[in-house]
Amino acid sequence: MTSLVHGNDHVLIDALAHASLRQGAAAATRNVAAFRHNDCDHLRELLAGIRAVDAGGAILVVTEGLFSMDADSPDLPLMQYLCREYGATLLVDVAHDLGAIGPGGTGAIGAQGMLGKIDIVMGAFSKTFASNGGFVACSERSVRRQLQLFAGPHMFSNALSPVQAATVLECLRIATGDEGERLRADVMRNAVELRALLQEEGMRCLGKPSPIVPLWLGSESATRVAGMLLAREQVFVNPMEFPGVPLGSARLRLQLMARHTPAQVRRAARQLASAVRRALEAPRPALRPSGEG
Ligand SMILES: Cc1ncc(COP(=O)(O)O)c(C=O)c1O
Numbered sequence: 213m214t215s216l217v218h219g220n221d222h223v224l225i226d227a228l229a230h231a232s233l234r235q236g237a238a239a240a241t242r243n244v245a246a247f248r249h250n251d252c253d254h255l256r257e258l259l260a261g262i263r264a265v266d267a268g269g270a271i272l273v274v275t276e277g278l279f280s281m282d283a284d285s286p287d288l289p290l291m292q293y294l295c296r297e298y299g300a301t302l303l304v305d306v307a308h309d310l311g312a313i314g315p316g317g318t319g320a321i322g323a324q325g326m327l328g329k330i331d332i333v334m335g336a337f338s339k340t341f342a343s344n345g346g347f348v349a350c351s352e353r354s355v356r357r358q359l360q361l362f363a364g365p366h367m368f369s370n371a372l373s374p375v376q377a378a379t380v381l382e383c384l385r386i387a388t389g390d391e392g393e394r395l396r397a398d399v400m401r402n403a404v405e406l407r408a409l410l411q412e413e414g415m416r417c418l419g420k421p422s423p424i425v426p427l428w429l430g431s432e433s434a435t436r437v438a439g440m441l442l443a444r445e446q447v448f449v450n451p452m453e454f455p456g457v458p459l460g461s462a463r464l465r466l467q468l469m470a471r472h473t474p475a476q477v478r479r480a481a482r483q484l485a486s487a488v489r490r491a492l493e494a495p496r497p498a499l500r501p502s503g504e505g
Contacts, residue, residue, distance in 0.1 A: 213233075213236035213237055213239065213240040213272065213274075213303075214236070214239050214240045214362075214363075214364065215358055215359055215361075215362035215363040215364070216240070216270075216272060216301075216332075216355070216358065216359070217237075217240035217241050217270060217272050218240075218241065218270070219240075219241050219242070220241070220243070220269055221240070221241050221243065221269050221270040221271065221272070222241065222243040222244075222245070222262050222266070222269060222270070222271045222272070223237040223240060223241055223243065223244045223245075223271075223272045223273075223274060224244075224245055224246075224247055224255060224258050224259065224262075224271060224272070224273045224274070224300070225237050225244060225245075225246055225247070225273075225274040225275075226246070226247060226249055226250065226274065226275045226276065226279075226286065227246040227247065227248055227249050228249045228279055228281065228282065229246075229274055229275065229276060229305070230276065230280070230305065230307070231455075233274050233276075233305060237272075237274060240272075243269075245258055249279075249282070250275075250279075250284060250285075250286045250287070252286070252287055252290045252291060252294060255273065255291065255294060256294055256298075259271065259273075259294060259295075259297075259298040259300060260298070262298075263298055263299070270300075270301065271295075271298065271299070271300035271301070272300065272301050272303055273291065273294075273295050273300050273301065273302050273303065274303045274305070275291065275302075275303075275304055275305070276304065276305045276306070276307070276308070277304055277305065277306035277307075277308065277309040277310070277319045277320035277321060278306075278308040278309035278312075278313065278319070278320055278422055278424070279308075279419070280307070280308045280424055280465070281426060281452055281456065281457050281463070281465065282418050282419050282426060283417075283418055283419025283420055283421075283422045283424045283425065283426050284418070284419040284420060285309070285320040285323075285324075285420075286320075287324075288304065288320065288321060288324045288326045288330065289324060289325070289326055289329075292326065292329060292330060292331070295331065301331045301332065302330055302331045302332065303331065303332040303333075303334065304320075304321065304330050304332070304333050304334075305334050305335065305336075306319045306320065306321065306333055306334070306335040307334075307335050307336035307338070307339055307346070308339055308422075308423075308424065309321075309422070310335045310339075310340060311339075311340030311341065311383065311384070311387035311392070312339065312340045312396065312399070312422070312423050313396065313400075313422055313423070316388055316392070316393075317340075317387040317388055317392050317396065321333065328351070331350060331352075331355075332348065332349070332350045332355065333348070333349045333350070334346060334347065334348045334349070335347055337372075337376070337379075337380045337383075340383060340387060341379070341380045341383040341384070341387075342379055342380075342383055343372070343376045343377075343379040343380045343383070344372070344376055345372045345376060345380075348363075394470075395470040396470070398470035398471070399423050399468050399469060399470040400421060400422075400423075402468045402469075402470070402472050402474075402477050403421045403422060403423060403425055403468050404421045405474065405477050405478075406425055406466065406468060406477050406480065406481055407421060407425055409477070409478065409481035409482075410425075410427060410481055410484060410485065413481065413482075413484075413485035414485075415427055415428075415484070415485060415488060416428040418463065423467060423468050423469075424465060424466070424467055424468075425465075425466040425467075425468065426452075426463045426464070426465055426466070427449075427463055427464040427465075427466055427484065427488070428461075428463050429462055429463055429464065429488060429491070429492070430460060430461060430462060430463075431460075431462060431492070432453040432454065432459075432460075432462045433494075434462070434488070434491040434492045434494070435451045435452070435453055435462035435463060435464060435491070436451055436453070436462075437490075437491035437494050438451070438464060438484075438487045438488050438490075438491035439451030439464060441487040441490060441491060442464075442483060442484065442487045445483050445487070447480050447483050447484065447487075449464045449465065449466050449484075450464065450465035450466075450467065451464055451465075452464070452465050464484070464488075466480075466484070
């Protein structure tokens with residue numbers, strides 16, 4: 213972002229975008245504003261507000277293909293349309309969806325019919341691609357050249373090691389072939405099943421079916437206790453709390469695999485429901501040592 217956005221330019225970023233995106237925006241310009249999560253009306257309002265006072269400055273709009281804490285996606289055709297209307301550039305981070313959802317593994321962009329139509333796409337190789345590093349893709353030659361020369365991590369950091377690159381290429385081969393289609397169908401079947409079972413248990417899952425199933429608890433302490441109880445029973449979950457998510461909206465991030473069997477999913481749902489109930493009933497830790505009032 214520091215190579216694409218000058219100090220006088222603007223970044224409009226989804227309020228729940230990943231910390232790395234928010235840090236990139238903050239490093240590029242002081243003119244950073246957040247639009248409400250996935251809210252295109254608010255985005256339009258902010259775009260119009262900037263254009264009312266700055267007709268020529270660049271505006272970068274930043275969002276994600278699949279939000280990893282909420283399992284939801286923005287309306288990408290509308291966002292790209294708004295960017296065109298207000299002379300802004302759209303950047304979509306597909307770290308969590310590329311390879312894992314969408315036709316041929318094309319993620320939220322492919323699922324929404326926007327393949328080849330988003331200004332700038334970036335992704336991490338640390339999820340579906342089982343490696344490290346990432347990529348930026350764009351159709352504008354000038355943007356590509358600017359990034360090659362002025363993006364710090366490209367120019368001044370070492371490239372992926374051969375083994376990391378080979379891992380990414382092999383994952384890409386799997387994700388774009390028949391095996392990928394089968395794996396995605398299996399992981400989606402598991403996600404739909406787990407969400408239904410958790411709902412039957414009276415639990416609340418956020419977002420839409422995807423390999424990420426966020427299970428809402430709200431309370432930070434209960435989320436931590438539930439994570440610990442589940443780890444003891446060998447169900448590995450990611451307890452998410454502030455600053456990963458806003459205060460008071462802690463949750464368990466469940467990440468499914470294609471190779472989880474239906475029996476494992478059923479067992480996990482029972483264990484999750486039981487652990488969450490026990491955690492919510494557990495006495496809360498005292499805020500102050502006793503005796504201090
Ligand atoms: C949306 C998003 N972008 C970027 C990253 C950073 O990925 P990495 O840790 O591979 O640099 C993450 C990591 O979780 C992410 O969720």
